[in-house]
Amino acid sequence: MQWNHIVTTVFLALGCVVSLTGSYGLLRMPDFYTRLHTAGKTDSLGQVLIFLGLVFVTPDWLTQCKLIMVALILMIAAPTATHAITKAAHLHDLRPWTKGDPGGEP
Amino acid sequence: MTGVLGIYNYWIYVVLMMIGLYGVIAKPNLIKQAIALGLFQTGIFLYYISMAVIDGGTAPIWTTIDDGAQKFQGPYDNPLPHVLILTAIVVSVSVLAVALALIINIKRRYGTIEADQIELMDQEDRLAEFQAGQTLDAADAAEARHHA
Amino acid sequence: MTAVILIDTFLLILVTITAVAIIEVRNLYASAMLTSVYSLLMALVWVNMHSMDVAFTEAAVGGGISTILLIGTLVHTAREEKPQKSRVHWKAAAVTALCGAALIYGTFDMPRFGDPKAPIHHYRVPEMMAQTVGFINGTPGKQKPPEGFDHTEYRSFNNTVADVPADPTDTAWRERSLMAQHGIILPKVNGHAPAHVEPGHTHPPDDFNGHVPNSVTSLLAAYRGYDTMFETTVIFTAGVSLIMLLRRPRREGYLQRSAPLVDQTILRVVGKMSIPFILLFGLYVITHGELGPGGGFQGGVAVACAFILFALIFGRPALYRVLPPPVSDLLTGLGVLVYSGTGAACLLLGGQFLDYSMLDLASPGDGEALGMTLVEYGVGITVSMVMLTIFNQLAEEQST
Numbered sequence A: 001m002q003w004n005h006i007v008t009t010v011f012l013a014l015g016c017v018v019s020l021t022g023s024y025g026l027l028r029m030p031d032f033y034t035r036l037h038t039a040g041k042t043d044s045l046g047q048v049l050i051f052l053g054l055v056f057v058t059p060d061w062l063t064q065c066k067l068i069m070v071a072l073i074l075m076i077a078a079p080t081a082t083h084a085i086t087k088a089a090h091l092h093d094l095r096p097w098t099k100g101d102p103g104g105e106p
Numbered sequence B: 001m002t003g004v005l006g007i008y009n010y011w012i013y014v015v016l017m018m019i020g021l022y023g024v025i026a027k028p029n030l031i032k033q034a035i036a037l038g039l040f041q042t043g044i045f046l047y048y049i050s051m052a053v054i055d056g057g058t059a060p061i062w063t064t065i066d067d068g069a070q071k072f073q074g075p076y077d078n079p080l081p082h083v084l085i086l087t088a089i090v091v092s093v094s095v096l097a098v099a100l101a102l103i104i105n106i107k108r109r110y111g112t113i114e115a116d117q118i119e120l121m122d123q124e125d126r127l128a129e130f131q132a133g134q135t136l137d138a139a140d141a142a143e144a145r146h147h148a
Numbered sequence C: 001m002t003a004v005i006l007i008d009t010f011l012l013i014l015v016t017i018t019a020v021a022i023i024e025v026r027n028l029y030a031s032a033m034l035t036s037v038y039s040l041l042m043a044l045v046w047v048n049m050h051s052m053d054v055a056f057t058e059a060a061v062g063g064g065i066s067t068i069l070l071i072g073t074l075v076h077t078a079r080e081e082k083p084q085k086s087r088v089h090w091k092a093a094a095v096t097a098l099c100g101a102a103l104i105y106g107t108f109d110m111p112r113f114g115d116p117k118a119p120i121h122h123y124r125v126p127e128m129m130a131q132t133v134g135f136i137n138g139t140p141g142k143q144k145p146p147e148g149f150d151h152t153e154y155r156s157f158n159n160t161v162a163d164v165p166a167d168p169t170d171t172a173w174r175e176r177s178l179m180a181q182h183g184i185i186l187p188k189v190n191g192h193a194p195a196h197v198e199p200g201h202t203h204p205p206d207d208f209n210g211h212v213p214n215s216v217t218s219l220l221a222a223y224r225g226y227d228t229m230f231e232t233t234v235i236f237t238a239g240v241s242l243i244m245l246l247r248r249p250r251r252e253g254y255l256q257r258s259a260p261l262v263d264q265t266i267l268r269v270v271g272k273m274s275i276p277f278i279l280l281f282g283l284y285v286i287t288h289g290e291l292g293p294g295g296g297f298q299g300g301v302a303v304a305c306a307f308i309l310f311a312l313i314f315g316r317p318a319l320y321r322v323l324p325p326p327v328s329d330l331l332t333g334l335g336v337l338v339y340s341g342t343g344a345a346c347l348l349l350g351g352q353f354l355d356y357s358m359l360d361l362a363s364p365g366d367g368e369a370l371g372m373t374l375v376e377y378g379v380g381i382t383v384s385m386v387m388l389t390i391f392n393q394l395a396e397e398q399s400t
Helices: A003-028 A032-055 A061-091 B004-026 B030-052 B080-110 B115-132 B136-147 C003-024 C028-048 C052-076 C090-107 C125-130 C133-137 C215-223 C225-246 C265-290 C296-314 C316-322 C325-348 C364-395
Strands: C196-198 C201-203
Touching (some): A003 A032, A032 A061, B004 C090, B030 B080, B080 B115, B080 C215, B080 C364, C052 C296, C125 C215, C215 C225, C215 C265, C296 C364
C-alpha cells in the first residue's frame, strides 16, 4: 500500500466514525440544544476530514485545489448553519433541558 | 448477474411511484399531494437513469489527453436518458411552484387546505345558491358587484 | 455483485424508507425537511449511477429550491395535517398495489441492469455519444471530415467487447443505425486519430471540434435543442404563473415590512463573505457546462440561491433595491429571447433554426460550440430569475 492510500484511509475512517457518533448522539440526546451540539459539530468535522482525506489520492493538482476549497467553505458554512438554527430556537424562547425534566424523546 | 439483481432497480422505481400515487389518492391535504406528486416523478427518473447504466461504464464526459487520444478506454454511459431527466427535474420543480401558488390562493379563498373540507364548502355554496333560486352566473355577477 | 449494485441497494432502501416517512408524517414542516433529505439521497443514487449532470441538478433543484418553496408556502398555510379517521386508506392501497403489481409484471421483460446490449444503447445513440451525427453522416453545413479520415478507426464503435459474443439469432430490434450496419455494435471507444490542431490545444475532429467533452450538454443544447428551448419556456411560464397568481399591487410600491437578520453578526458577516463566491460559482457552472458536469439549469439555480441568501439576511426591501422587480421580470423573458434569438440568428444567417454551425462559417464545429454557450447563458438567466421570482412571490406577506 502506498503512503497516500494509507493516509486517505485513516482520514476517511475518522470522518465516518465522527459522523456516525454524531448521528448516534442525535438519537440519544434529551433535547434540541444538546442534539444540535452533537450533530452540528461532528457533521462539520466529519465532512472536512473526508474531503481532506480525498486530497491525497487525487491525481491532478486542479482537483486537489478544488477539494481543499470545498473543505474550507464547509468549515465556514456548516458551523454557521448550526449557529443559525440554535439562534433561531433561542430567539423563540426554547428552554434548554435541565436535569430532572422529563425528556429524551426523539 | 441475472434474476432479481438484474431488475430490482425497476421494482424499486415501481414502489416509489406507488408510494407517491398512494399519497396523492389517500391524503386530502393539498401540500401532501403536491409533495407526493414529486415523489412519483422521482420514481420515473430512477427508471430512466437505471436504463442508461452500462457495466464498467463511467459518466458520459470524454476524457481526452492532449493528442486527442482517449484517457478512458471503456464504454461510456448512455447520455440520452440523462438529458431527458435533466429537463424533467426542472419541469417538476416548476409544477411544484405553480401547485404551491394555487394552494396559497385556495387557502386565501377557503381558509383550509384539506380537500374534503373544500369540497364540503363548495357543496354548501352550491346548495345555498340553488335554494336562493339564483343561477351560478347571477351569483358570480352579484359577488363581482359586491366586491367592486 | 459490483460496488455500484451494493451502494445502489443500500441507498435505495434508505430512499424507500424516507418516501414512506414523507407520506405518513403529519407535521408538514417535517415532511418538507424529509423531502430535502430524499432529494439528497436521490442525488447520491445518481452519482452512484455515474450521471453527474442529473445528480447536480437534483441536489440543487430538489434539495435546495424545492425545500425553500415548500417552507415559504407552509408559512402561509397549515402547519399540520388534519388527522385521518383510519390510519391506512384501504381502497387507495388496493388500487396502488394492483397498479404496482401490473408494472412489476411489465418489468420482467426489461434488459438487466447494466446490460451493454440493451436496445436503448443502439440506433442513434452511439453517434450522439461520439458527437459524430453530422460529421459522418455528412449533413449539409456541418463540418466535413479531413482528408484521408477513416471513420471506422476513430470515435466509432467498431469493437465488440471481447466477452460479449455477437448473437446471430438476435432479432429484438429491427432498425439499426448506420454504425450498427457496419458491424459496430457497442459503445466502446477507441481511437487515436488525426487531431484538429489549434495552438495550445488539440482537439479530435467531430461535430464540435472537440470543444464539448460533456456529451450530455451536447445532446441537451445541440442535438435536442428544441426540447431545451421549450423547456426554458416552461420555466418562464411557471414564473409568469406565479406572478399572475400571487402578486398584488401595493399602494406604497414594493417596499414592505419584513424582518431582516441584519443584527445577527455572524450570519451577516458570513453571508457577505459567501454571496460573491456563490454568484461566481454559479456563473462558472453555467459557462463550464460543456467541459464538465454543469450547464444552464444547475448554474442558474446557484445564482438564484445567492440572491435568495441576500434576501434572507438583508431583507427583501434591500433585494428590491439591488434587483428591482421590473428588472428581474425583464430578465426572465430575456433568457428565453437569447435562446430563441440564437436560433433565429442562425436562420437569418442562412441555415436552419438552431443550426449553430452557421455562426462560424470558417469552422462549423466552433460555431456549434459557440451557439451552445449562448443558449446555456439564456437558460441560466431565465432559470435564475424565475427561481428568484418564485421565492419573492411565495415569501410575500398576505395583503388580504
